[in-house]
Amino acid sequence: MLLLLLLSLSALLLGGDAQDRAALWRGNDRSGRCQYTFTVPSPTETSCPQTGGPELEGLKARLSLLEVLVARLSGGEAGGPAGGSRSRGQSELQTALNRAMGERNLLQGEKERLEQELQGLQRRMEEMRRETERLRSRPCPPQVPVVPPNPALQGGGLMKPAQGSNPMSHLVSRPNRQGDSSSLRDSAWQFGSPGFQELKAEVTEVPAPDGSVDSPGCGELVSVSEPVTQRRADNIEGKYGVWMQDPEAVSPYGPNMIWRIDTVGSDVRKLFGYDDMVQFTKGFPSKVLLLPEQVESTGATVYRGSLYYQRRRSRTLIRYDLASESTAARRDLPHAGFHGQFPYSWGGYTDIDLSVDEQGLWAVYSTNKAKGAIVISQLDPHSLQVKRSWETQIRKNSVANSFIICGKLYTVASYTAPNTMINYMYDTETSQGKPVSIPFKNKHYYNSMIDYNLAQRKLFAWDNFHMVSYDVRLGRPQPN
Template sequence: MKLLVIVPLCVLFTLTQQSAENCVCEFAQSEKSFPHDKLKTAQAAASDCNSNLTPQKTVELESLLLGLHHRLPQLEKDVSMLEKEDDGELYGVLSLYVIENEMTEIKQLMDKLNSTALERELLTADTTQRLQDLREEMQELETFDTMQVVKRQQANQRLRRDLEQCKNGLHPTQQPTKPPHGTCPYGQLLNITEPRVYTAGEYPGSYKYGAWGRDPKPEAGKESWHWLIMMTSSNRYAHYVRFYSTLSSLIIGVSVPGNILIHSSNPATNTIQGPNNVLYGGALYYNCYNKDAVCRFNLTTKSITTVELPKGTRYNSKGNFCHLDECYPYTDLDLATDESGVWVIYTTTQDFGNLVLSKVEEGEPPKLGQTWHTSVYKLAVTNTFMACGVLYATRYVSKEVEEIFYSFNTVTGKERFNIGIFIKKLAPNIEALNYSPVDQMLHAYCDSYMVSYKVLFELMDDQSWS
């Protein structure tokens, strides 16, 4: 009986298998195939637009306009002086010579401005056309979104945005309590603007490390001078300071009066070591070559005096500014200026690598004044600067952003680790940073480029110092 049941089942299985082998299925696709080549073309076009439209190109034009803005009133002033004092004698000839030089510089500035404006106009027209073409291609690609995935994502984004606006309207964000300002005439440091000046100067891309700025206490007749120091040997040494009579001269790369030599060669006993240097009261302050000391070079007398730092001070690239990817060599000592004079920021073995701040007192010879000890680790800092007696420290966030995250108040001794002011960078690294109290500008030297930012302060009613 069991045998009779098994035989028909085997026959049925054999017949079914043969039928399956003879079955043919046809698949007809009703939808058009997705044009992956067009999507790749659109992605490449978008990437090309991003690489062409950089902030540097916009800021470069603004820098040139700013230079011209400062230059024209000076020319008008000099012409007015000539009209009053020209008596046809030698003094008139000298005044004419000064005006001739200024007009030459203005012409160079305008030539560069015209060239940059034309490049920007062509770039804008080309980018506008590319964006229009890209828009049309994306609209065509959206027709392949038959399941409306993209449209639903866009609708969800709009909905989330509306919900956020509604939530913020019902529960407005409480403004953080700002500490009152102290003796600073401008108030508390509130923010940093977008870059105001951006220039490669005379040597585009040639010297990665350096510093630049203005003398907060200039000698008579040198109020508009700007200085520049480039590490011309091994990204470590320099033996001269270069001057520019105006900001526009620096932007277009015309150095007058030129270089003032500290020594005829590099390295030597009085060589500048490291990029963190400042000019104050007609003297250059810098890290002495191969020493844990500050050198002061008098630009008029060419004399050099030194200020010894405490025993255990880290030097010769043993206490640098750093971020996760790299350290900036020979940045052991950072010189800074503010409304009250010159400061030096460093670290010692006794402080276990934390920042130490000392006032450099003027005099003959200069000497080290009061010293403060902080709790911020120097290797976690990329740069420092002083403003109104407050030490500020920055850290690396990304290639595009640096953050002012820390402050130390020398009056109250209070530290803050939550400053949260972001600096928009036009180059990945800031090798030197210095505040100028003359015009409340922050001068940065970034991978051979010179960039400056306006420092914004907020004056408050409470006159106490926090």
């Protein structure tokens, strides 16, 4: 072996032109044995045919394919037709995802609110059950024995009462109309359970005001008719809302114009206008305005060409001029609770309720100083400044809703009971309140808005997706 190696090296050294380009390698072969390799360039051929062989060509093809894949992954083809369609598809998917997330958030918020309302209803039912048991456990008052007529006294003599009976026990005490506040105080305020107010409405009977026919003046409320459904909301945003009519309309809108706001959602700003009741019933708005500030709940109203509403999450009142489509005035309602501090019993952030009657613009709310009792304030319709306030003796969260007619506040006991009562009246002229018992129906079992409409002398209400109206009858005004 050594001899052969020496001979090879000698041949290399004597190889003429190629001796300076010869090369010798040593390495293990595939079986692990040592192998020597000696290469010498050809003195005549410049290149070999089929250099690299099929393996090199396959390697080049694989490298080319790899380069194409790397270019695609790095966005090298984004500008091509396939990249453009892919970008559009991603944009559409993102838009659909955002829409689905928004709807999910809305439904989640609605679910949480409904769960809170369910818990509130369960608490009220439990309180009413306990109150009912307490009332049932109370002993019945002693019955007055019936005294048979005495023949000796029927000839014109007076009949004497039975021994030990009270001659005045058969009389029913009635509220004093001469200003005695002790007999007019609402007894519900003295009890701890808000549910007692609704129970009281079913058992209390107060005589209606004098006069059996409807009076064009400002007497007390005598009765409320059966509800008439005008239309149904189109989507979930209309489960709660407010619809209104301006009793003193201002150009460019006529006196028949109907306005509507759907109040479900976190960004409530759309105000829909309808030329008349027919178009409102058909659901064809002639005007859609985008309000500059978000609306809180169902307490808005229209008056003298302006929309009055509460700005979301604040005690700020806004007067929005419908003609110029701009904010005309804004002012905080002093000390008023907001965003769930003192709502009606149905909830819905109904802390501030604005309304209009024969005497102007009103706000119904409560404050910490009033400890949750209803406060009534008459507002300047131009500046929104408080002109005068009254503090009642009935808690705001113990009633379902309220409305004002002729300067008198009326409260409704339940927002879900199909047959409930208007159970309390407060007269701002005399600064006195008293319990009343006027039948009222919630046709669709969830009444979230009730307001007096002076233009048609009706009550407008929003009852579980439905916009309904009630005719009202007033008694003759009482002489001063």
